Each structure stands twice: as C-alpha cells, then as structure tokens.
Amino acid sequence: MNPRTATLILLLGCLPPSQLMAQQELEVPEMTLKRSVWQNGIGTGFAEGALSIETKLVRGLGTDQGGSRVNHDLWLGQLLLGTILMEPCRPNRWYGGNLELTGQLIGGAQDHPEPAFFVAGNVGLRYHLSAIGRVVPFLTASIGISGTDIGEPDLSGTFQFNEQVGGGLRYFLSERRAIVLEYFFQHISNGSTSLPNHGANSHMFSLGFAWLY
Missing domain, CATH: 2.40.160.20 (Porin)
Structure with missing residues (x-):
C-alpha cells in the first residue's frame, strides 16, 4: 500500500459516521429529481420542452x-x-x-x-x-x-x-x-x-x- 492510499483511508476513518450518512442523504434528491411534463399536474397543459x-x-x-x-x-x-x-x-x-x-x-x-x-x-x-x-x-x-x-x-x-x-x-x-x-x-x-x-x-x-x- 502506497503512502497516499494509507493517508486517505486514515482520514476517512476519522470522519464521524453521522457526517458520512449526511453526505449520502444530500446526494439522493439530486438523483431522483424529475422535471414535470405538466404545468401543474395531469390535465393542466404540457410544459414547454416536454x-x-x-x-x-x-x-x-x-x-x-x-x-x-x-x-x-x-x-x-x-x-x-x-x-x-x-x-x-x-x-x-x-x-x-x-x-x-x-x-x-x-x-x-x-x-x-x-x-x-x-x-x-x-x-x-x-x-x-x-x-x-x-x-x-x-x-x-x-x-x-x-x-x-x-x-x-x-x-x-x-x-x-x-x-x-x-x-x-x-x-x-x-x-x-x-x-x-x-x-x-x-x-x-x-x-x-x-x-x-x-x-x-x-x-x-x-x-x-x-x-x-
């Protein structure tokens, strides 16, 4: 194992578990966010670019x-x-x-x-x-x-x-x-x-x- 890899593992190990979980939770909405194809729900007119x-x-x-x-x-x-x-x-x-x-x-x-x-x-x-x-x-x-x-x-x-x-x-x-x-x-x-x-x-x-x- 080279010194850089060892240093990275050591730093990650020092982070509190709660901080790692918070970072993961922040990333989830960005992955699931979808633009609506409607103005304001079904039957309200399509959004431009749909x-x-x-x-x-x-x-x-x-x-x-x-x-x-x-x-x-x-x-x-x-x-x-x-x-x-x-x-x-x-x-x-x-x-x-x-x-x-x-x-x-x-x-x-x-x-x-x-x-x-x-x-x-x-x-x-x-x-x-x-x-x-x-x-x-x-x-x-x-x-x-x-x-x-x-x-x-x-x-x-x-x-x-x-x-x-x-x-x-x-x-x-x-x-x-x-x-x-x-x-x-x-x-x-x-x-x-x-x-x-x-x-x-x-x-x-x-x-x-x-x-x-």
Whole structure:
C-alpha cells in the first residue's frame, strides 16, 4: 500500500459516521429529481420542452374518395417522436392548448387488393386541446416522403409523397403514460412526376401507447 492510499483511508476513518450518512442523504434528491411534463399536474397543459415517444398499430381501410380507382387496405406500424414547442395558450378556453412538433417513422404493408410494401418518414404538427379530466384531445397533420410498390392502377414508381390529417385523444394512465387513439386520412401520390397518379387514399385508425419525458 502506497503512502497516499494509507493517508486517505486514515482520514476517512476519522470522519464521524453521522457526517458520512449526511453526505449520502444530500446526494439522493439530486438523483431522483424529475422535471414535470405538466404545468401543474395531469390535465393542466404540457410544459414547454416536454418530449413524447409513441408506438402505434394502424389499420387503413381504402376508399375511392379523392380519385383512387381501387381501395387500398393497409397494416402499418408507427414510431412517433415529439417535443412541445410552447407553453399553453388560452388555458381557460376549450380550444386552448399546446403545439407540438412531431416526426414519424412508418412501415408496413398493403394487404388489399394485393400485397405491397410501404415505408415513410413524416414531419408534422400536433395541437393538444384543453384536457377533459385525464383525456387530452388533439388535432394533427403531417407530410413526408415514402416508398412503395403498390403500383397501378393508382400509382407509378417507388418514390411517393404522403400526407396525413386527423385527430385523436390521449388517455393518461399516469403523469407520463397514456393510451393513444387516433383517426387520420392518408393520401399517397407521386406529385405527378409519373403516370398514372390517381393516388392511394385510406381512412386510418390507430391504437398506441405514449411515454412522456
């Protein structure tokens, strides 16, 4: 044992046990302290900078609305990341709430009229309305680029654009955990970069789970 180590052990041995315990107790709150994701408890509006991670299972039912020649049914999975951009606006009004920036990774397949893959990356905005108890309704819209081999008669080429517009609600089981229900209308097309380009349109219904940090 070198002299420095021996000296350190001797000094620690001279400290009263109560002083060592007090030092440990002071360190514990710093390790357990967490910033709230709410202004003042569940349903009071999200804090600026709060982060969301969501996973969702999505069922799409095709429609001929918007010009599609056939119905395109899909099964998709989504991973969403979001950050609250602002403090609640108009907190005492039903339409008051928070604006959130979102990014999505989407992947899955068409199962009707024939099998085809679909992948996409989207960015968008989500507006959270005033809470009703533990329920927080929201409106959402996003746009992105995608790849698919759905093909004719409604699409051509692998590269496509996709847009989503809809709304839903989050039911908070606890301060940082929520079940997410959502409906949105999805449109896929290539922006007339090649023909045909009638578009693949679907009504989308999703069930998911959210974690907030």
